[in-house]
Amino acid sequence: MFARRILGTLLLTSLPTAPAAFAATVNVTVANFTFTPRDVTIQPGDTVTWTNAGGFHNVVSDDGTTFTNGAPSSAAWTYSFTFTAAGSFPYHCAVHGALGGVGMSGAVQVSVPGDFSLDAKPDILWRNQATGDNVVWFMNGTTLNGGQVLTAVPDTSWTIAGTADFNFDAKTDILWRNQTSGANLVWFMNGATLASGALLTPVADVNWQIAATGDFNADGSRDILWRNQATGDNVVWFMSGVTLAGGAVLPTVADVNWRVGGVGDFNADGQPDILWRNQATGDNVVWFMNGTSIAGGAVLTAVADVNWTIAGVGDFNADGKPDILWRNPAAGDIVWLMNGTAIASGVVLPAVNDPSWRIGGPR
Numbered sequence: 001m002f003a004r005r006i007l008g009t010l011l012l013t014s015l016p017t018a019p020a021a022f023a024a025t026v027n028v029t030v031a032n033f034t035f036t037p038r039d040v041t042i043q044p045g046d047t048v049t050w051t052n053a054g055g056f057h058n059v060v061s062d063d064g065t066t067f068t069n070g071a072p073s074s075a076a077w078t079y080s081f082t083f084t085a086a087g088s089f090p091y092h093c094a095v096h097g098a099l100g101g102v103g104m105s106g107a108v109q110v111s112v113p114g115d116f117s118l119d120a121k122p123d124i125l126w127r128n129q130a131t132g133d134n135v136v137w138f139m140n141g142t143t144l145n146g147g148q149v150l151t152a153v154p155d156t157s158w159t160i161a162g163t164a165d166f167n168f169d170a171k172t173d174i175l176w177r178n179q180t181s182g183a184n185l186v187w188f189m190n191g192a193t194l195a196s197g198a199l200l201t202p203v204a205d206v207n208w209q210i211a212a213t214g215d216f217n218a219d220g221s222r223d224i225l226w227r228n229q230a231t232g233d234n235v236v237w238f239m240s241g242v243t244l245a246g247g248a249v250l251p252t253v254a255d256v257n258w259r260v261g262g263v264g265d266f267n268a269d270g271q272p273d274i275l276w277r278n279q280a281t282g283d284n285v286v287w288f289m290n291g292t293s294i295a296g297g298a299v300l301t302a303v304a305d306v307n308w309t310i311a312g313v314g315d316f317n318a319d320g321k322p323d324i325l326w327r328n329p330a331a332g333d334i335v336w337l338m339n340g341t342a343i344a345s346g347v348v349l350p351a352v353n354d355p356s357w358r359i360g361g362p363r
């Protein structure tokens with residue numbers, strides 16, 4: 001039924017011409033014998049721009065070939081490089097640093113959020129909220145291509161709240177929130193293997209839920225979007241790795257039927273936008289963000305059947321445009337491959353009818 005409606009929408013809608021993909025830019029300041037921020041985590045297609053704010057410096061990748069701005073200079077130079085491939089790209093200043101993180105050095109980590117198989121494609125992370133089992137589906141685009149059982153977390157107070165790189169190693173980590181104690185935790189992952197972890201600042205009021213993650217202030221650290229499901233308040237935590245470094249209050253959405261479905265750059269301006277779904281009306285809306293300010297918005301195709309929830313946002317077909325993952329335990333799950341805010345096509349995934357299985361990412 002739902003799939004048929006998607007097809008109908010596809011056939012009846014002439015797709016608008018999408019803007020050229022314009023990915024995010026992260027700025028690094030070069031001054032005081034330091035690159036600031038030293039570590040950044042970005043997605044394929046994103047750009048890093050270095051600006052010399054004082055001193056005799058340059059930028060050269062440790063491998064000597066991927067990128068360099070040329071000879072050291074005390075001019076007020078600016079240099080940009082767009083990272084198309086996933087991976088770790090350490091770099092240094094040839095005058096004041098050296099290979100391997102010595103002296104004046106930094107690193108750019110490029111990864112696809114929600115990628116646990118390290119193929120630069122988002123996978124689907126599942127948690128069973130009845131048993132505490134966790135499983136990742138390795139996806140090849142929208143095709144299920146194997147999977148792996150992760151460490152179980154029998155305490156079902158823990159929910160999976162996000163999937164992104166929080167420790168600057170170009171590998172997606174798992175953000176957890178305990179909906180009883182208010183504790184927050186990141187599992188640092190090595191692919192689909194738990195390597196270590198870190199506690200984040202707790203939030204005792206469990207009306208606050210982690211809605212999604214995204215780099216809202218373009219500093220190369222993934223930030224955390226919170227929504228209070230009692231008051232409708234919305235807040236972004238600006239993170240520095242796993243350290244809370246600041247925050248911003250977003251407009252309140254008092255009607256708590258509106259849930260955040262995910263974060264992605266739906267208008268291709270390089271800034272993460274916020275996808276909303278109203279679980280009473282079935283309406284879907286995107287806020288186009290300028291940092292943490294609303295700069296505009298768009299209405300997406302409504303899905304009147306509120307048994308459908310938005311389970312994640314990720315670029316499943318690697319075209320640089322965020323796609324939308326829908327879950328309905330009664331029907332089977334669907335990926336909307338998006339062209340901006342228009343549905344380009346819909347793909348039906350293998351059905352998981354047990355509603356205890358929740359999708360934890362990509363988000």
Ligand SMILES: [Ca+2]
Pocket residue numbers: 164165166167168169170171172173188189
């Ligand atoms: Ca990581």
Ligand SMILES: [Ca+2]
Pocket residue numbers: 214215216217218219220221222223238239
């Ligand atoms: Ca950030």
Ligand SMILES: [Ca+2]
Pocket residue numbers: 264265266267268269270271272273288289
């Ligand atoms: Ca945007």
Ligand SMILES: [Ca+2]
Pocket residue numbers: 314315316317318319320321322323337338
């Ligand atoms: Ca896509």
Ligand SMILES: [Cu+2]
Pocket residue numbers: 033055056057058093094095096097104
């Ligand atoms: Cu230098």
